[in-house]
Every structure is written in structure tokens, then in C-alpha cells.
Amino acid sequence: MNDFEEGYKLLDEKFGNGRDNIVSLATIAAEANEAGAPRPIVRGVDAYYEAGVFYVTTNAKSNKMKQIAKNPEVSVASCVEMFTASGVGENIGWVLDPRNADLRLKLRAAFAAWYDLANKEGDPDCCILAIRLKRGTLNINHWERLFHMDFERRIAMENGGVF
Template identity: 65%
Template sequence: MSNYEEGLQLIEEKFGNGKDNVISLATIAREPGANGMQRPVVRSIDAYYEDGTFYVVTYGKSNKMQQIANNAEVSIAGCLEMFTASGIAENLGWVLDPNNAEIRTKLRTAFSEWYDMANNEKDENCCILAIHLTKGTLNINHWEKLYHMDFVNKTHMENGGIF
């Protein structure tokens, strides 16, 4: 098994299998900071992981979705695991869109304890955000082993990943 495949298996164990994960999502603000430079914005979100993508149910008019509309490049971090990654965010649209039926079912199951309380599916702005991972680093046991992963090319990056 390659380092990439081993890393994928560990990510699946840590985040997959229908789990409700709390991760941090960083986007770029729509307005510059005090110094005129772009500034990051980070928040914790609940996410479902499957096959290199984290899925989130959110509100289409939220600040994060407006920021993503301006710049789809995002970063995430596992709040309880030492995993950081970059990715491309994609608004998959309304949760009740027939194209979202399969992933919606998985999200409703993973988030069953709070899904209906937090989401109004009748509102067409209730949408699914997909975060397609591009590169990431999984840190096992505080630097015992690092998996630097290129999710696009499906390889281990010898020169390091992102931290």
C-alpha cells in the first residue's frame, strides 16, 4: 500500500464512515483588512466526509457562501485531528434539488441529532457546500508520521504538504 493510499485509509477512519465532524473552514473576506490586504476568515462547521470531499449544509446567503462565490479556494483543519488541507468549494445548490438526493440522505443521517432544528429545507437558500480537497497533510501522533497528500493527482508529495 502506498503512502497516499495509507493516508486515505486513515482519513476515512478519522472522518468517514458517516461521522458528523467539526472542522474549521477558512475563506477569504470580501473586504480587505485594515492594511488593505486580503484577510482570512475562519469558522467551525459540521461536515460529512466521503471520497476526498467534505459536505456541509449551510445557508446560501451566508457570509461564507458569499466569500466562496468570490474565491472558491478554501482551507480546512480537523478540530480534533491533526489534518490540514486546501480545497475548492462548490455550492451544489438547494438541498431538495433532485441532483442532491443521495448526498442529502447521507447528510440527514450523519446530522440526524440536529438537522431539522438547524435547517429549513423549504428555503431554497438551504444548500449543500462541497469542499473538494486538493492537497493536505495528515499528522499522526504529533509528527511521528506525516502524510502529505495530493488529492488531485492521487499521490504522496515528497516535498511536504501544507501546514
């Protein structure tokens, strides 16, 4: 098993298997700061992980989705598992869209404790955000081992996953 495959497997062990993960999600604000520069915005979200993608249930009219519509570049981080990554956010549609049926069942199971309280499935704006990872670094045991991964090319990188 090469370094990418090992890191990818560890990500699945840490975030996969139907878990509800709290990750920080960073987007770029729709409006610039006073100096005209892009302004990052970060918030915690519950996310389900599968095969290099974090999935979040949300509302298409939320600030994060408006920001992603304007600039799909995002970053995620987990302090608990010491993982940081950059990727692309995509609204994959209404949770009740037949194309999302299998994924919806997984999300309902992972988020069972609160899913119905937070999601109004009858609202077509109740959607699924897919965060497709591009590059990331998994830090094992406080720098004992670092896995710098390029998810697009499915290779390990030598110098950092997130620049």
C-alpha cells in the same frame, strides 16, 4: 499500498463512515483589510466526509458562501485528528434538488441530532457546500508519521501538503 493510498484510507477511517465532524473552515473575506490585503475568516462547521470531499449544509446567503462565491479557495483543519488541507468550496445547490437526493440522505443521517433544527429545507437557499480537497497533511500520533497528500493527482508529496 502506497503512501497516498494509506493516508487516504486513514482519512476515511478518521472522518468517514457517516460521522458528523467538526472542522475549521477558512475563507477569504469579501473585503480587504485596512492595508488592502486579503483577510482570512475561520469558523467551525459540521462536515460529512466522503472520498476526499467534506460536505456542509448551510445557507447560500451566509457569509461563508458569499466569500466562497467571490474566491472559492478554502482551507480546513481538524485539531482532534491533526489534519490540515486546502481545497475549493462549491455550492452544489439546494438540498432538495433531485441531483442531491442521495447525498441529502447521508447528511440527514450524519447530522440527525440537529439537522431539522438548523436547516430549513423548504428554502431554496438551504444548500450543500462541497469542499473538494486539493492538498493536505494528516499528522499521525504527533509527528510519528506524516501523510502529505495531493488529492488532485492522487499522489503523496515529500514536503508538506499545505503551503
